[in-house]
Amino acid sequence: MSAREEVLARLRAARDAGAPREAPAPVPRTYRRTGAHAPGSPAVLDLLTERVEDYRARVLRVATDGEVAAAVARCLAEAGSQRLVVPADLPAPWRAGFGGRSVLEDSALAPASVEQLDGVDTVVTASAVAVAETGTVVLAAGAPGQGRRALSLVPDHHVCVVRGEGVVASVPEGLARLDPGAPLTFVSGPSATSDIELDRVEGVHGPRRLDVVLVG
Amino acid sequence: MKIAVMATCLGDALFPQAVQATVQLLQRLGHTVLFPPGQTCCGQMHVNTGYLREAVPVVRHHVEVFGPVAEGTWDAVVAPSGSCTGSVRHQHAVVARRAGDERLAERAEAVAARTFELSELLVDVLGVSDVGAYYPHRVTYHPTCHSLRMLRVGDKPLQLLRAVRGLELVDLPDAEVCCGFGGTFAVKNSDTSTAMLADKMRNVLDTRAEVCTAGDSSCLMHIGGGLGRLRTGVRTVHLAEILASTEATQTPAAAGSPGGVRDEPVEAQR
Amino acid sequence: MSTTDLGMPAVRDDSRDTGLPTHSPAGQGHLRGTTSFPRAARTELADTQLRRNLGKATGIIRAKRAGVVAELEDWEDLRLAGSAIKADVMARLPELLEQLEENVTARGGTVHWARDAEEANRIVTELVRATGADEVVKVKSMATQETGLNEALEAAGIAAWETDLAELIVQLGHDTPSHILVPAIHRNRSEIREIFLREMPDVDPALSDDPRALAMAARAHLRRKFLSARVAVSGANFAVADTGTLAVVESEGNGRMCLTLPRTLITLMGVEKLVPTWSDLEVFLQLLPRSSTGERMNPYTSTWTGVTPGDGPQEFHLVLLDNGRSAVLADPDGRAALHCIRCSACLNVCPVYERVGGHAYGSVYPGPIGAVLTPMLTGISGADDPNASLPYASSLCGACFDACPVRIDIPNLLVQQRAASVESHTRPTAQDLAMKAAAVAMTSAGRFRAAEKGLGLGRLLAGREGRITSLPWPASVVASHWTGARDVPAPPAETARQWWERTGGGA
Numbered sequence A: 001m002s003a004r005e006e007v008l009a010r011l012r013a014a015r016d017a018g019a020p021r022e023a024p025a026p027v028p029r030t031y032r033r034t035g036a037h038a039p040g041s042p043a044v045l046d047l048l049t050e051r052v053e054d055y056r057a058r059v060l061r062v063a064t065d066g067e068v069a070a071a072v073a074r075c076l077a078e079a080g081s082q083r084l085v086v087p088a089d090l091p092a093p094w095r096a097g098f099g100g101r102s103v104l105e106d107s108a109l110a111p112a113s114v115e116q117l118d119g120v121d122t123v124v125t126a127s128a129v130a131v132a133e134t135g136t137v138v139l140a141a142g143a144p145g146q147g148r149r150a151l152s153l154v155p156d157h158h159v160c161v162v163r164g165e166g167v168v169a170s171v172p173e174g175l176a177r178l179d180p181g182a183p184l185t186f187v188s189g190p191s192a193t194s195d196i197e198l199d200r201v202e203g204v205h206g207p208r209r210l211d212v213v214l215v216g
Numbered sequence B: 001m002k003i004a005v006m007a008t009c010l011g012d013a014l015f016p017q018a019v020q021a022t023v024q025l026l027q028r029l030g031h032t033v034l035f036p037p038g039q040t041c042c043g044q045m046h047v048n049t050g051y052l053r054e055a056v057p058v059v060r061h062h063v064e065v066f067g068p069v070a071e072g073t074w075d076a077v078v079a080p081s082g083s084c085t086g087s088v089r090h091q092h093a094v095v096a097r098r099a100g101d102e103r104l105a106e107r108a109e110a111v112a113a114r115t116f117e118l119s120e121l122l123v124d125v126l127g128v129s130d131v132g133a134y135y136p137h138r139v140t141y142h143p144t145c146h147s148l149r150m151l152r153v154g155d156k157p158l159q160l161l162r163a164v165r166g167l168e169l170v171d172l173p174d175a176e177v178c179c180g181f182g183g184t185f186a187v188k189n190s191d192t193s194t195a196m197l198a199d200k201m202r203n204v205l206d207t208r209a210e211v212c213t214a215g216d217s218s219c220l221m222h223i224g225g226g227l228g229r230l231r232t233g234v235r236t237v238h239l240a241e242i243l244a245s246t247e248a249t250q251t252p253a254a255a256g257s258p259g260g261v262r263d264e265p266v267e268a269q270r
Numbered sequence C: 001m002s003t004t005d006l007g008m009p010a011v012r013d014d015s016r017d018t019g020l021p022t023h024s025p026a027g028q029g030h031l032r033g034t035t036s037f038p039r040a041a042r043t044e045l046a047d048t049q050l051r052r053n054l055g056k057a058t059g060i061i062r063a064k065r066a067g068v069v070a071e072l073e074d075w076e077d078l079r080l081a082g083s084a085i086k087a088d089v090m091a092r093l094p095e096l097l098e099q100l101e102e103n104v105t106a107r108g109g110t111v112h113w114a115r116d117a118e119e120a121n122r123i124v125t126e127l128v129r130a131t132g133a134d135e136v137v138k139v140k141s142m143a144t145q146e147t148g149l150n151e152a153l154e155a156a157g158i159a160a161w162e163t164d165l166a167e168l169i170v171q172l173g174h175d176t177p178s179h180i181l182v183p184a185i186h187r188n189r190s191e192i193r194e195i196f197l198r199e200m201p202d203v204d205p206a207l208s209d210d211p212r213a214l215a216m217a218a219r220a221h222l223r224r225k226f227l228s229a230r231v232a233v234s235g236a237n238f239a240v241a242d243t244g245t246l247a248v249v250e251s252e253g254n255g256r257m258c259l260t261l262p263r264t265l266i267t268l269m270g271v272e273k274l275v276p277t278w279s280d281l282e283v284f285l286q287l288l289p290r291s292s293t294g295e296r297m298n299p300y301t302s303t304w305t306g307v308t309p310g311d312g313p314q315e316f317h318l319v320l321l322d323n324g325r326s327a328v329l330a331d332p333d334g335r336a337a338l339h340c341i342r343c344s345a346c347l348n349v350c351p352v353y354e355r356v357g358g359h360a361y362g363s364v365y366p367g368p369i370g371a372v373l374t375p376m377l378t379g380i381s382g383a384d385d386p387n388a389s390l391p392y393a394s395s396l397c398g399a400c401f402d403a404c405p406v407r408i409d410i411p412n413l414l415v416q417q418r419a420a421s422v423e424s425h426t427r428p429t430a431q432d433l434a435m436k437a438a439a440v441a442m443t444s445a446g447r448f449r450a451a452e453k454g455l456g457l458g459r460l461l462a463g464r465e466g467r468i469t470s471l472p473w474p475a476s477v478v479a480s481h482w483t484g485a486r487d488v489p490a491p492p493a494e495t496a497r498q499w500w501e502r503t504g505g506g507a
Helices: A003-017 A042-054 A065-079 A092-097 A114-118 A171-176 B009-013 B016-028 B044-049 B052-065 B082-090 B092-098 B102-113 B118-125 B145-150 B156-162 B190-206 B217-229 B239-244 C037-045 C048-070 C075-091 C093-106 C117-131 C142-147 C149-155 C165-172 C189-199 C211-228 C254-260 C278-292 C325-329 C334-339 C345-349 C351-356 C367-378 C386-392 C399-403 C410-423 C430-441 C445-454 C496-503
Strands: A058-062 A083-087 A102-106 A122-125 A129-131 A136-140 A157-163 A184-187 A209-215 B002-005 B032-034 B076-079 B115-117 B138-141 B168-170 B211-214 B235-238 C110-114 C135-138 C159-162 C231-234 C238-240 C245-250 C264-270 C300-305 C315-321
Touching (some): A003 C093, A003 C325, A058 A065, A065 A092, A065 A122, A114 C211, A136 A157, A136 A171, B009 B217, B016 B032, B044 C430, B052 C430, B076 B118, B082 B115, B092 B102, B102 B115, B118 B239, B138 B156, B145 C399, B190 B217, B190 C037, B190 C351, B217 B235, C048 C351, C093 C110, C117 C315, C142 C315, C325 C367, C345 C367, C345 C399, C367 C386, C367 C399, C367 C410, C430 C445
Parallel strands (some): A083 A122, B002 B032, B002 B076, B138 B211, B211 B235, C135 C159
Antiparallel strands (some): A129 A136, A136 A184
């Protein structure tokens, strides 16, 4: 017998032998499927801001897409960034504040090497969805402006643009908007560890600095 | 109400004061109390030590002795113990079903449905939180694990204590943490149990209470045994004894209490 | 082998192919220590530094967890849903695994099956060899700890680099993990500093014991490894059957490094880690972070489905591990232990774990869940099996159930495993005889009275040292283990029964 057949046979026998005396009840979905605030509402954006800042990440609020470039420029200036990497399809208007910095364009067809990524200071990306209650921003690999996974991982500074209409209140609302077919990265603050005396320290292997530019 | 008292084996043999106090308190509140003479033990020690088969006849015996409450002959069964009430309510039917005895399981459930821990009986069933007690002492309350997490008595014992005249109630730090008793746990894992006891005692002493009370004689035997060994001067008194106490009665403190312990280490008496 | 009165199905202890539920074979992996829990605990309890480290760390995490759990008004609804989803998974496990396999395969992954730890280790070793690599980077994984993969790789000449900070501390300290989530919870900052100074070749000799500085030292130590690694080995927190998606939940970014940069990714996963659908993750991604690290969400969660051309590993292998899980599944009560999502909330609230730490359990799964899961995976071979003592490593205080995000009734499982432990006895022990005698006394008021009467406390205490005497409760607890630290209650002048008979309940 192959291992596959053997393991499946064991599990079939076990499933039947250990079946509970009563048939399992249907899954009670009485938990909240939607949060208190509507997607994109001012209240949900406020909540996202508060929760992201709780992780000691920075949030810059701007009213319109046109103001993104200036906010990005501020993030870059404050971090002292000189070398940037962006997904090739990052919206052009957002790049207006890059100034004279060197910009590496990355795409699946023309990927930057890991060494190249290790040599840049900052990555600027868009995002797919943000979940306000948990202060989470989700990147879908390959989706517009979000790039390959390595982009938002290797550089030490991540500037992530979140559009207001992509902000939902709760985890269930967030997952419902995501397609698991693409690799997804859920980011809640900068990288962190609690492995030493369960004391939280921000900044380990992932980007040590996370700036969220929130539009709306 | 006609209420049968379930003394519990430990209460019967070693802590009769708590059983007497339960009886006297309920009588004072105008109820008829009876002591089913056939009673022995709920079988929790067997169950919790893994002797589920051996527990079956013990459970059957308990269900026979307290069966009249299922028929309505008695209105309720009360135990001065969260742990033993928990065993009746959460273990008896499980033990019976595991042995394939569905009839016993159903009967056990019927008995369990009318079996209450003392604070539950007083607050939920009888609807009283001021039982007219007087107890002029500084007291801290340890919520025993089984009353807290099996029975979910919540703050019922505290409601009762807050209404006792003269009683100064002080919060116990880390109150919800186990004292380390756990039945045979205290023997099988005595080192770990002692470490848990040490922390519980430290918290009790931090309150500067004279009395540590709880709804289980077993946990009080453990905490009191430790406090006594160290000659801390803090005694343990069952909740029932405090509630039974009035201006007219001698306080349990004066009468000697479960916290009263042997003067000599046991080894010396071999 | 455990059986119940209801006639449990045959559960096998050897690994011949019979298609029947099978325990984890003895001698494989890290599921059994060498000493009983009480003996091991005695040693650990004497370590005052350990006591302090554990007390501090578990205190912090308990407070954090309580805070973020209280924030969610629907926490109990989430727990109920989590429990029900897992019960459904168990009821359909073979079918869901086949569905997962089909979806992973359709997306370019390869699925392997392992009966036990050795088979899993062999599969992974061969996959690594096939790439030509002589080292792998690893994401913290309980499954690979369980199988002892690192040792197996080492024996094959392949270096395995742990990249989670706590795992790194354990690995560099030539130590073993003591906690599911924070394997180095038994180490404090100054001990970690010493380990780093001793074991990291390029470390700054002026390294301080500030956790930030220590984290930065780990970053520097591992950075080259991440950027040059060709093969990564991970576990998985969840696998979604209907999409073939895997999820890893982490904090530091080491997981992302391993899951993203190497060309080949090998994931070893216990068969129980499934959820049926993508939307079921909405429950577990709320339950897990709040229960484990006490955060609203962990810093990073990565999900991937097979292979994505142009992004991340271009070769993906998923190894599905039985290693005793079929035996757990065959137990109607016990299968709930497979619902565990390895959050370690039960460890953090357990008064036994807090004082003793994880090493005393002898298994990679310590704490309350380990005390039931470990003997269920391995079976209990008899009274001398160290795993026979694990179900007794609890005062049954119930704190674990309240903390468990998927409502595993751990106290009940502990009792069930105590029964399994008792039923493994081939010859009656002294305790067996005492319990039988007590049961006889307790089924008759007359006999019970006689037992009470016959027991002057002096006689009652005369039991041999360290042995539960053949006397009924409560005499049995008044053995010398008790009197080591506690006085014995003074015997009353009369029992409650005698008082009632004398007074009829009157004063």
